[in-house]
Amino acid sequence: MKVRVLFFASLREKLGCGGEEIDAPPTVATVGALREHLRARGGAWAEVFAPTRAVRAALNQSMAQPGAHIKAGDEIAFFPPVTGG
Amino acid sequence: MKVSVQKEDFDLGREVRDISGNDKIGAVASFVGLVRDVRMTLEHYPGMTEGSIRSIVDEAAGRWQVMDCTVIHRYGDLEPNAQIVMVAVASAHRGDAFAACEFIMDYLKTQAPFWKKEHTAGGAAWVEARASDDEALKKWK
Numbered sequence: 001m002k003v004r005v006l007f008f009a010s011l012r013e014k015l016g017c018g019g020e021e022i023d024a025p026p027t028v029a030t031v032g033a034l035r036e037h038l039r040a041r042g043g044a045w046a047e048v049f050a051p052t053r054a055v056r057a058a059l060n061q062s063m064a065q066p067g068a069h070i071k072a073g074d075e076i077a078f079f080p081p082v083t084g085g
Numbered sequence: 086m087k088v089s090v091q092k093e094d095f096d097l098g099r100e101v102r103d104i105s106g107n108d109k110i111g112a113v114a115s116f117v118g119l120v121r122d123v124r125m126t127l128e129h130y131p132g133m134t135e136g137s138i139r140s141i142v143d144e145a146a147g148r149w150q151v152m153d154c155t156v157i158h159r160y161g162d163l164e165p166n167a168q169i170v171m172v173a174v175a176s177a178h179r180g181d182a183f184a185a186c187e188f189i190m191d192y193l194k195t196q197a198p199f200w201k202k203e204h205t206a207g208g209a210a211w212v213e214a215r216a217s218d219d220e221a222l223k224k225w226k
Contacts, residue, residue, distance in 0.1 A: 006136045007201035010130050061133035077130060081214030084127065084158065084199025085118055085170055085190060
């Protein structure tokens with residue numbers, strides 16, 4: 001299942017990557033499972049997506065909870081808590 | 086309603102004049118946020134940022150009488166004292182205009198995808214989210 005994944009701010013810098021297309025296995029059915037899938041890559045990925053890290057997610061450009069279901073073609077973004085205004 | 090996420094600076098006076106063309110409008114409340122004494126870079130999520138600000142404005146319009154509204158938020162490199170954000174809300178009376186303006190700013194600070202990176206003599210660092218900004222939302226529940 002192909003999805004587009006984006007990273008912003010400190011996540012983008014630590015991962016050295018602003019986004020990529022991922023062919024996720026069928027077991028990766030939610031935003032939370034995708035986060036875990038990325039964490040399992042190890043190295044900087046394990047650090048950025050450690051369970052203790054505050055990471056927010058958006059699914060197709062709306063804020064999403066870890067339980068939100070994902071499907072092929074979705075755009076999922078991961079980023080730190082926002083600091084605009 | 087106007088929402089703009091842009092690099093360029095804005096002119097609050099011009100934006101308020103543009104908003105007040107309707108003769109049923111009796112009040113325009115506005116807010117401008119400025120950079121303090123630290124140079125910064127603002128990153129955003131093109132598309133989602135505009136969409137989330139529109140959702141916040143729609144939510145405000147569901148709670149108060151909002152006859153027109155302009156929100157402009159800048160991104161990119163910003164010097165000390167530069168303008169970052171403006172919100173202007175027009176209504177028949179001031180109560181709705183003040184409340185909706187503050188509501189939009191409180192939600193924008195915690196919901197719209199922007200991230201500030203500060204540049205000091207010691208280097209660059211991403212700004213941490215503040216718990217007090219989340220606290221500010223509770224008064225609107």
